Amino acid sequence: MRHLLSTADLAKDEAIELLDTAAQMAATQSREIKKLPTLRGRTVVNLFFEDSTRTRISFETAAKRLSADVINFSAKGSSVSKGESLKDTALTLHAMGADAVVVRHWASGAPYQLAHAGWLDAAVLNAGDGTHMHPTQALLDAYTIRRHLGGHGGGLRRGGDDGVGADLAGVKVAIVGDVLHSRVARANVWLLRTLGAEVTLVSPPTLLPVGVESWPCRTSYDLDATLADWQPDAVMMLRVQRERMSGGAGAFFPSPLEYTRYFGLDGRRLALLPAHSIVMHPGPMNRGLEISAEAADSDRAVIVEQVANGVAVRMASLYLLLSGTASSAAVPASLPAPVSSTTEGTAL
């Protein structure tokens, strides 16, 4: 794996390898000594053009648990200025000898540009770009679903402990909320499809993108009917941004109360679900808006576990990007050599 940019690029065996590797990474995280020497001497840059303390900390933890050197590079001030800031930043990181760049960006496609513009030769890991993709979020969601629904009680028939080795064939996932602006939803739709799961997007019509008809999933405007009739194995609630309700004529729904009434997950709706179903949320939650405290704190909720699984999935992603001969691709001819190249154990 050279880069991790979009879940739409992941083949099924690659996705399962990521999840299986995450399972082994997770196993190491219950030990007393959590740190592994795997990426010793490698440099991981967290390049954040948009604030996200949670995501940054998750990646930072993952990289450090693998003994990589971590540099946090916050470029938020550049979001309004255009010019060559992305390019200059990339050239700087190249000069510093970054082996992997974890990039969060307000602009859809910025990680793709970093990976393909020839500005640097590091592995690029998309940590969320605009309203496009958030691959590690989808992977941690899939990992969480597999852990819970693999083995006994769940719908999965294959795989060993915690579903290792299994896909998600036959699992039904409802994704509820602001699909239009959600990179989490996009990332999940394609990954879950690749893994064999069925997805229903539940959203007010204003928050479904034009063109959603071409997505490999079904859509619904009716949460109650979806929960009661379709009986999803997992319900993923998306965060509703406050700014979607403001803007006067351009607001996407009439009021927070009306949104909650039709699309909020509460105790009553929870009771419509099968006994084994789980409740997910990428965080941070708007309690009382898209999810009630009762739902968020119920036994069904795996929201805190998602956070823990995020570290394991990000460790797996970094490991698969940075190990192996494939990641040491030749430096583009247009680039100068890094100041110091990473040196490693000598002869084999």
Add this chain to the structure above:
Amino acid sequence: MTAGTGMPGTPDPRDVPEGTVVLGASDVARALTRIAHEIVERAKGAQDVVLLGIPTRGVTLAARLAQRLASIDPAFDPERDLGELDVTMYRDDLRRQPTRAVGVTRLPAAGIEGKTVVLVDDVLFSGRTIRAALDAIGDLGRPQAVRLACLVDRGHRELPIRPDFVGKNLPTAQTERVRVLLAEVDGSDAVVISGREPGAAAPGEGDQR
């Protein structure tokens, strides 16, 4: 976790060409029995011994040794005293090989704290796998002692590591390939050596160089 991710010297058996069989099935069985006895003798009983197999074939060998230990000394319980140790994340050659899948590590139920841990691998060559295994054990706990058992020692050590229990010492040239085949993985038991003419690669490989 697939057969293709095994240690150097144990490639996927599907591309095993003809080679010289240096140990047959009965030789392998005898060697394991002897090693089991040596382990018990060395540890003065098996009550504090745990086995850690190194994937892929080391795990199979460790399982066989566990049965033999249990029959020699009932104090050894394979359910409790057998585990497997994946060393992938401790290797020093991760950037020099295609990406390796990370395997399962399963500690014995008895744990390793204060135990005599016997690492089990199929072929001992450079010693780098064992170096990685020692680092991994260091992160997992503090055994009373760590010992090393291998079915074949083919020499060419690159680190100051030596085995405690050896099935067969096999002098080889650096260019030769030594493979341990086991019934559970490969269909039958044997140790095969190939590439005996130094510098002469197999025909199929020569074309690609």
Add this chain to the structure above:
Amino acid sequence: MTTTTYVLRGARPLGGEPADVVLADGVITQVAAPGAVDVPAGDDVVEIAADGHVLLPGLVDLHTHLREPGREDAETVASGTRAAAVGGFTAVHAMANTSPVADTAGVVEQVWRLGQEAGWVDVHPVGAVTVGLGGERLAELGAMADSAARVRVFSDDGKCVHDPILMRRALEYVKAFDGVVAQHAQEPRLTEGAQMNEGVVSAEIGLAGWPAVAEEAIIARDVLLAEHVGSRLHVCHLSTAGSVEIVRWAKGRGIDVTAEVTPHHLILTDELARTYDPTYKVNPPLRTAEDVEAVRQGLADGTIDIVATDHAPHTREDKDCEWGAAAFGMTGLETALAVVQQTMVDTGRLSWADVARVLSTNPARIGRVADHGRPVEVGEPANLTLVDPAASRTVDGAAQATASGNTPFAGRELPGRVVATFLRGRATVLDGAPVEPAAAPAAQRGGAR
């Protein structure tokens, strides 16, 4: 005035039967069967072997951004008109969104004069409809019309005149001097933050959508306004199938509307946005394959009157960045004719005579430019373009005459080659290469770039 006489041997006027054509003293002096003309050889006579080449009236672009004054780092009148000549143009209309905006007689006269000095093509400034392109009150349209620039085309291009009462007033007001309002049809509220065509691709790649209806709603409103007040309306860079239908309907009703399509909307689709390469970011956005087919059909059946480049040079700084931060626009002067040949001529949908109509005669008529877009006949001004349709080339952005490199066709092979361009009998391009105008001030300006 030029003293050189050019003899074009075997050229095919409008793609018809071969002829020898003689240009002297700024006009076409002879058009005769091959070998039938006789011009005594001399120092001031240049013979051009034009066997198989197509002779067109010099191309006229109704929609060019020359960026001067204000953004001379992206393009100047000199560099942009040089690119125009290389592309086969003899006249261009320079859009008003400069800095300062071309909303006064002073600015349009400045641009007009810069064009004269450069000498590559005739530059006809477009006047802004509203002061500062602000969309709030009319600019002094009459003063611009009366100025030395003789402005006849008015446009807030880059922005839409979206206030209906302001649009109505503009349409009415320009009737006094036979002007035309060229509308950039983009409903602003429906396109806030929009980045690309709204549809399957935008939904997948997460770029904010720009719905077709934002263009179509304005066109529908404007044709009805033009009908109501009896005015002439020109629709800039129409890009959707729905827009073609609305214009077709309006023409069927007898409404005095004309429409243009850009070369890039004839060939490129929104699939290119998947690369996130801002080179493909343009306003209006690249649309779907169905839209491309609809605009080709519209151009073939006359619903769409002209092809105009919307040549929009941008500096590397404005394109070497995130898609969301990048400027809209792509260059087009040097590739327009090739794209039209590839999409319309080589596919049999337009003849070369039709090309002369959509790239010269019609734009000259809409812009009220009297001495361009004329027939290839004796006595007509020698504004001509000689094209070798059998040639082909691979586009190299860095090698173009425009000062900016944002061509979407870099690396693509395109058919045809502009062999020569003549402005009032003077060669501005010969053998595919620009010929520096002899006039001293123009040469200095050209050399400064």
